[in-house]
Amino acid sequence: MTEKPGISLLEKFSILYLLFMAIYIIYLYYSPVIDVLSGKEFKPQDFIVNLTIVIIGLCALWGGITLAKRTIAMEQLIDIGFENGVYNRLEPVLEEIAGTQVVINKMDERLNNMNINLDRLKRRSIELKIPGTEPAFGIDIAAQISRFLRLIILINITLVTFIFLLNFTDSYTPFVLTMLYVLWWLEITYEYTLWEKSSAYYWVFFPILTIPITTILGDIMYGSGILFGSMGILLALYVSAYYTWSKYIIEGILPFDLNKPINRIPSDNTISSHFFSSRTYFIQHYYKYGKFLTNVSIIFAFFLILQLFSVNIYYIKFLPKFSLDQFVFLGIFSIIFYILGVKLKHKKKEKEAETI
Structure with missing residues (x-):
């Protein structure tokens, strides 16, 4: 069994944590710097400290984005190398095995359904x-x-x-x-x-x-x-x-x-002919569902960042106000959706690697 190398979940979480901390630092010290630039009175020592921290936050944000881009590029290179080096050689055999397995699974599922129906009738x-x-x-x-x-x-x-x-x-x-x-x-x-x-x-x-x-x-x-x-x-x-x-x-x-x-x-247009196992359909579309969940998590995270700036710095009229519990729940579900999305996007290829 060949195990495909990749980026661990801890490394991905570290990159997300770095980006979050950089944005948080910029958020804390951005407003005092803007106040100084707009003409308000200030102490030179405080301005230098705030400006330095903002620059550090911007550098950390740039470094996190660069690291994330390199991580994504590395995963793509690993996937491409795996497919070109190993998977393409065994693809015809795997497709034949997969087709046979699908037929067997459908027959087994139908027999199990008949047994369940008989048990229900007995009860x-x-x-x-x-x-x-x-x-x-x-x-x-x-x-x-x-x-x-x-x-x-x-x-x-x-x-x-x-x-x-x-x-x-x-x-x-x-x-x-x-x-x-x-x-x-x-x-x-x-x-x-x-x-x-x-x-x-x-x-x-x-x-x-x-x-x-x-x-x-x-x-x-x-x-x-x-x-x-x-x-x-x-x-x-x-x-x-x-x-x-x-x-x-x-x-x-x-x-x-x-x-x-x-x-x-x-029979050519029978609706039932278009029905097939929901489990098989879901497995065949792991990547699609994973990409959707990842995009949703990014959108939610973007709304959270806008909410922080709207409440504490600017007033964005079109953005609804979140209560504290709603803000926390949205953040939790953003993290959950992102983790599930990443897992689903790599699920199918991991199973193919385990099969080999």
Whole structure:
């Protein structure tokens, strides 16, 4: 197994830390220097100290940017050298192996789905023993009532939560809304016994990563009324989509017997022919998702820097004001998105290197 050399995560974090400290130093001592240059009274000794620190910050910023550019160029050279030196020679063999593995994975996934569906039918049925006749099976009424009660309780919890948050919006709002998505995911996953399917966990990771930051930005820009209305609609769409996907994966049919009219469509245009494993699709697009998350983290970091200058130095009218908790949450999610983006961008090539 050939291990491809690369830049470690600690080295990347060190570069980010250097850039952050340089910007922070410039931010602290930039305003006094500007005040002096604008004609205000000053002490020569203080001006020299502030100007020196600003110059040091600018040098550190320039050095950090240069180091980041060289690091990116080095990683690109490593990737190109790896592909030209090793990967291109084995690419035909790897493609054939990958194609065979995809077919095997699809067959294995389909068999697992059939087994899960059979287990669900056993759990939802009960054996009826009538003297003088062969055993028969019927619907387990108690299990159906329990399932119905779970849905009623979950719907009531959702409504009460939205009403409470609409009247008492606070810093805990993003986490409470995220927990609603997680609760509905748990209910549908339990109903269709999807605990062992890795693709089901993508459905819960997506709201965990997006709902908190979306809630913070929506509250800042549009207010609580529009925010909770939009979140209610998004929750309904999320539950419907996940339920439809789960039913199709396990039972092979769509809700409300939609598969019957779809089957009447000519086979060349059948919608189901365009469905394939979400896990396979996600793996094939690691780099695309990683690049998207990295760009989002950079945009968030840019807004944070603008917010610092807007609050303490200038007043930028078009920029909404962040509270302290919103500022902290946005910074945390910027770091999380960047780390995930970097990991996903290199995930596919690392797996190819491990295969070799």
